[in-house]
Every structure is written in C-alpha cells, then in structure tokens.
Amino acid sequence: MVNFRRYISGIAVLASGFVLAQSTVSTVLYSQSYENQKSLNLPSPITSVVEKTILSAKELVDINVNTMMTDPVLKNANWGFVVYDPKTNKVISSYNENTALVPASTTKLLTTETAMNLLGENYRWMTQLEYSGSIDENGVLNGNLYIIGSGDPSLGTNKAGAWSYRDIVSDFIGGLSREGIKKVNGDIIIQTALFKGNISRLPENVVWLENNNYYLPAGTTREINPANEKLIVKKGSSLSQEKKFFYVSPYNKQMVYAEKYEGEPILTTKLPDAPAYLANSFRTTLVKSGIGVTGKVIPKMTDANPESRKLVSAYKSPTLSDIVYYTNQHSDNGLAEALLKTVGFQSLGDQTTESGRRVVTEHLKNEGFDMMGLNYMDGSGLSRSNNVTPIAQAKFLTSLMDEKYYKNYFNSLPVGGQSGTLKRMFIGTGNGQVFAKTGTLNKVKTLAGYLKTNSGKTLVFSLMVNNYAGSVDMVKKRMEKILEPALDL
Known part of the structure; x- marks a missing residue:
C-alpha cells in the first residue's frame, strides 16, 4: 500500500476524510514549509482513516499534478505533462498535454531517431x-x-x-x-x-543556460542580443593592450576565443x-x-x-548507434547538429541545417507524428523557436517500441540515479526505473522518455516546464514528485 501521507496535506482531506475512499481529492493546499517537509503528522482519527483508505496510483498521480498547480514554483509557469500507456494507447494522466512548449534538449529524441531510422544503426563516417x-x-x-x-x-x-x-x-x-x-x-x-x-555556428536567438554558464554561438553574435549573454573576459597583463573575450563552447567543452570584437554588442567567434x-x-x-x-x-x-x-x-x-548513445547520454549539441546535417546530406545531397530540418520533419510526418504544435528548428534543442506538445512526444516514443533499432535507442537514454544527465535525479525513488532525455535552457526544464513501473509495465511520459520560478533544482524536485507515484501504476 502506498503511504497517502507522502502525497497530500492534511488540510485537503479534513472535510472529507470519512468518505475519501469514494472520492478523488482535486485540490491540495501548499504549505510554506513544503521544501523541507518529509512527512505530515495528521490528527489521529484522520490518520487512521487515511491509512485504511486504498487510493489508486492514478489518483495519486492526479493529486500530485493538482498540487503543482498551486505550487509557487509552477503556478505561473507554462507546463504540460502526460503519462501514456503504450499497450492500450490511452492517456493515463495528463495536464496541458496539447500545449505547444519549448522542449529544449528533448528535441534530440527526434533528431537521433531520424538518424537511426534513415541511416541505420551501423552507419559510419x-x-x-x-x-x-x-x-x-x-x-x-x-x-x-x-x-x-x-x-x-x-x-x-x-x-x-x-x-x-x-x-x-x-x-x-x-x-x-x-x-x-x-x-x-x-x-x-x-x-x-x-x-x-x-559545426560553424549555433541556431539564431539562442540564450542557453546550463550550470550557470551562458553559451554564445560560433560565428557572430550580430543576430542575438549579447546583453543577455555572459561574456567571460580573459585578464591580460598590465602591459597588454588587448583583451580576448571568451566563452565556453558547448561542443567541445573548451574555451574558444573571439577573434574580433566590434564593440557592443558584436562579437565574432571561432571554433577549432x-x-x-x-x-x-x-x-x-x-x-x-x-x-x-x-x-x-x-x-x-x-x-x-x-x-x-x-x-x-x-x-x-x-557506429551511429555509439554516436547516438553519447549524444543522448551527454546531451551533446555538436553531435546532434551534425546528425541533422548528415541526414540532410544523405537524403538531399546538401549538408545544411535547412536540408536537415526538411528531412526530419518529412520523416516525422511519414511516421504519423502529431504535427500540430510542432516547430522543429534545430537538431540539438538550443533554439527557443522549437515547440512540441507533451502528447506528441509520448505518442512518438510509443511508436518506436516496435522498431528494430528500439533497443539501442532506448539504451541511449540516461537512467535515473545512474547515468548521463539523469545521474543526479531519482537517486532514491525511481532509481533505475526512469529512462529519459533531459532538457535545460534558461527557465526551461524538460524530461521525456520511459518508466519501468514497480509492477513491470513500461509507460511513456513527457513533462515540460517553461517559465518557472525559482531554481533549476527546485523544478527538478517537483518533476520527481509528479512522476514518483506513476511508478506504482
């Protein structure tokens, strides 16, 4: 039996405690001590009733979603969530599942799958x-x-x-x-x-935040607003007349210098x-x-x-399978953009981002992807112009489960509490049971993939949060809390 006290506050059930078994709690009040609260000490009579009440896992998922609607971190955010059963092809629980949201690096799910589908797992350069x-x-x-x-x-x-x-x-x-x-x-x-x-440059309009570092594009910053970017200036000696402006390259994790500085707000940068x-x-x-x-x-x-x-x-x-594994585990933007250009070249003879976009979107359309709300702009997910709906992501991931390359595709996803970009999430509950691609931009946090439930089922989910309040870590905690009861489905 799942301990109900872990998921709702006592205030929400006081009025209906004795009929709780036949009703669903839809509203949960937020406690100011929410962050540090491990468990709730309810009055003895109510505790007795709650402990004797059997709630379905779906009800617990719905309760958590309703809780987050009033949570200070998410109540003014634009977010969507869906848990989908690939066996019945039905939504188990959802919130704003048809809302188009910025997917960040979960965009790589589309890019890497297209490459595996069109090029084959054993493709090599x-x-x-x-x-x-x-x-x-x-x-x-x-x-x-x-x-x-x-x-x-x-x-x-x-x-x-x-x-x-x-x-x-x-x-x-x-x-x-x-x-x-x-x-x-x-x-x-x-x-x-x-x-x-x-790669010679990033997509336009990129302002990407990861681990408190902003990344500038390779090429020129003329098309974006460097006022929103964090420039890192190398300190020269007192005798030096020249200062080099640096940024951290998301491609090779090295400092890359700006060859030319034209004054505010233009930098021209260079990659190896x-x-x-x-x-x-x-x-x-x-x-x-x-x-x-x-x-x-x-x-x-x-x-x-x-x-x-x-x-x-x-x-x-x-092999491409090895490249996709590295790309998804490390959320490698350079490899993702290169995959996009490679599928463009192999299909259209033109190794450009534009050709890659055409090939990926045409492939998704042919595979029955729900194109409503989709805006696919780059291979990595760095562009804020990317959009997708939670339900489209979930149905897409479901459709792959019968593909011959599904095993390697599934294995490329980070594992909660164990590997890749999910190593520091789901360290307790959900450890080894969440297989998903993460996404992070400034004020954007996303997660999409598969759940292995305690009963042995495989479920598909998508959870995207845009414009949240607070820190990334605070959002991660909410995401874990939303998904935690889904493990009992």
Missing part, C-alpha cells in the same frame, strides 16, 4: 588518406597527399570511442610506411566539401577546424618522424579536374 602521383625508387612521392572527409562529427574527439587525432595520424603514417613513402614532394590537400558537418587540425598535426608529425613534406596544407572545397588517387588508409568513425 569515413576519413580517408589518399595520394596522387608516383613513388620513385628512393621512396619519394612526387604528388600530393589527400585527406578526404565526410563530416565526421566525432573526429579526433575521443567521444563514443572515437580515435584521438594522434591515433589517426599514427594510422596514416603507418599507411605511408606500407606504401614505402619516405618523403612527400607535394602538398597535403584537405578535401573539405563534406566537412560541413563540423577539425580537418585542418588533423592535417596540420599530420604534417608536423611526418616532419618530426623524418618524412619531409615540401608543400603546405591546402583546403580545397571542390576539384574541377581531380587527380587520379590511390587509397592509403581509411579511418572509420564509431
């Missing part, structure tokens, strides 16, 4: 080393080396088991050794046409160029290893008259 020309009897290559990329978003990052730049360079040098190349009388050319997957870094590291290591390179590193988008080339070595990225 290839980065190849090739050479042109000929090799003489002294091992001199009279020709060029080519690094041919495909927009691998994990290149050199160690993410999802990806190799480091050092490992890739070592493999490339091993390939040259097998070919007998001891000197390169030519250039190292980066074929960059398909490297567009490496993955293929250029690989090529320059490759050249430097060749020279250090005694393999001379007479030419330079040259990026080339297209080649009207391509040279005849021979493959030396090919580096394969981790």
Whole structure:
C-alpha cells in the first residue's frame, strides 16, 4: 500500500476524510514549509482513516499534478505533462498535454531517431588518406597527399570511442610506411566539401543556460542580443593592450576565443577546424618522424579536374548507434547538429541545417507524428523557436517500441540515479526505473522518455516546464514528485 501521507496535506482531506475512499481529492493546499517537509503528522482519527483508505496510483498521480498547480514554483509557469500507456494507447494522466512548449534538449529524441531510422544503426563516417602521383625508387612521392572527409562529427574527439587525432595520424603514417613513402614532394590537400558537418555556428536567438554558464554561438553574435549573454573576459597583463573575450563552447567543452570584437554588442567567434587540425598535426608529425613534406596544407572545397588517387588508409568513425548513445547520454549539441546535417546530406545531397530540418520533419510526418504544435528548428534543442506538445512526444516514443533499432535507442537514454544527465535525479525513488532525455535552457526544464513501473509495465511520459520560478533544482524536485507515484501504476 502506498503511504497517502507522502502525497497530500492534511488540510485537503479534513472535510472529507470519512468518505475519501469514494472520492478523488482535486485540490491540495501548499504549505510554506513544503521544501523541507518529509512527512505530515495528521490528527489521529484522520490518520487512521487515511491509512485504511486504498487510493489508486492514478489518483495519486492526479493529486500530485493538482498540487503543482498551486505550487509557487509552477503556478505561473507554462507546463504540460502526460503519462501514456503504450499497450492500450490511452492517456493515463495528463495536464496541458496539447500545449505547444519549448522542449529544449528533448528535441534530440527526434533528431537521433531520424538518424537511426534513415541511416541505420551501423552507419559510419569515413576519413580517408589518399595520394596522387608516383613513388620513385628512393621512396619519394612526387604528388600530393589527400585527406578526404565526410563530416565526421566525432573526429579526433575521443567521444563514443572515437580515435584521438594522434591515433589517426599514427594510422596514416603507418599507411605511408606500407606504401614505402619516405618523403612527400607535394602538398597535403584537405578535401573539405563534406566537412560541413563540423559545426560553424549555433541556431539564431539562442540564450542557453546550463550550470550557470551562458553559451554564445560560433560565428557572430550580430543576430542575438549579447546583453543577455555572459561574456567571460580573459585578464591580460598590465602591459597588454588587448583583451580576448571568451566563452565556453558547448561542443567541445573548451574555451574558444573571439577573434574580433566590434564593440557592443558584436562579437565574432571561432571554433577549432577539425580537418585542418588533423592535417596540420599530420604534417608536423611526418616532419618530426623524418618524412619531409615540401608543400603546405591546402583546403580545397571542390576539384574541377581531380587527380587520379590511390587509397592509403581509411579511418572509420564509431557506429551511429555509439554516436547516438553519447549524444543522448551527454546531451551533446555538436553531435546532434551534425546528425541533422548528415541526414540532410544523405537524403538531399546538401549538408545544411535547412536540408536537415526538411528531412526530419518529412520523416516525422511519414511516421504519423502529431504535427500540430510542432516547430522543429534545430537538431540539438538550443533554439527557443522549437515547440512540441507533451502528447506528441509520448505518442512518438510509443511508436518506436516496435522498431528494430528500439533497443539501442532506448539504451541511449540516461537512467535515473545512474547515468548521463539523469545521474543526479531519482537517486532514491525511481532509481533505475526512469529512462529519459533531459532538457535545460534558461527557465526551461524538460524530461521525456520511459518508466519501468514497480509492477513491470513500461509507460511513456513527457513533462515540460517553461517559465518557472525559482531554481533549476527546485523544478527538478517537483518533476520527481509528479512522476514518483506513476511508478506504482
């Protein structure tokens, strides 16, 4: 039996305590000591009645939802909630389930599923080393080396088991050794046409808050309001005339500098160029290893008259399944945006955000996604222009349960109290039973995924809160409290 005292206050049941078994409590008053209150000490007669009363888990879920309507943190917020039974295809409990809300990083649920559906779980990005020309009897290559990329978003990052730049360079040098190349009388050319997957900028109108850090876009801040952003200024020496303006990159968790500061309110920022870094590291290591390179590193988008080339070595990225796991566990924005561009390229031949958006929305429409209230603007969920309804998320997650890639998709989701971005939620009740994607923007907190109930059922849920009062941690506590009785459904 669930202890009713954990879910309602004594005041709400005083008037109807003796008929409580045949009625549903719909209004619960908020106590000022709510945050620190572990349990309620009701008068003895009422306590006796409550303990003898059997309430259904659904009633307890509904009671918690009603409680939150008057909670100071949520009462002025715009929020929605739904618990859905995939067996019966019916809503168990809901509130504002048809309201379009900002989903934040739960948008990645749509992006990663589309990639797995259209590309396949075993899809890999290839980065190849090739050479042109000929090799003489002294091992001199009279020709060029080519690094041919495909927009691998994990290149050199160690993410999802990806190799480091050092490992890739070592493999490339091993390939040259097998070919007998001891000197390169030519250039190292980066074929960059398909490297567009490496992110150059964020979506417009982004003001993202996570762990009290604001993230600026790569590119220029001209289209957003930097007055809302937190600039981090590196302190120069007293003799320095120049100050570099920094921000924390959500892509690689490194400080990235602003190349140009045009005064308030414009900054132009720069991200590391993955293929250029690989090529320059490759050249430097060749020279250090005694393999001379007479030419330079040259990026080339297209080649009207391509040279005849021979493959030396090919580096394969981790599988898409591995990339999706890392993306959802860590809520990696760079990988999510790269997945969006990759599906755009594979379907439409154009590796851009716009093509990716078209492919994702068309895929969702074909799969029967409830398009009412949907506004899909980016792959990561950083844009505040994204919108989706709780019921659409829940039905979408339900529809995936029969897909062949569902197991890997499900396993990519953080687990309450145990892994990823849910490691610090559901540490007590719900530990190991909540499998969901989290989302966080400034004054936006979301959660959507699956519940494994105490009776062994799998339920689907979506909970999105916009424009709340108080801190993120306060909202997390409310979300846990709303979902806690659902574990007994």
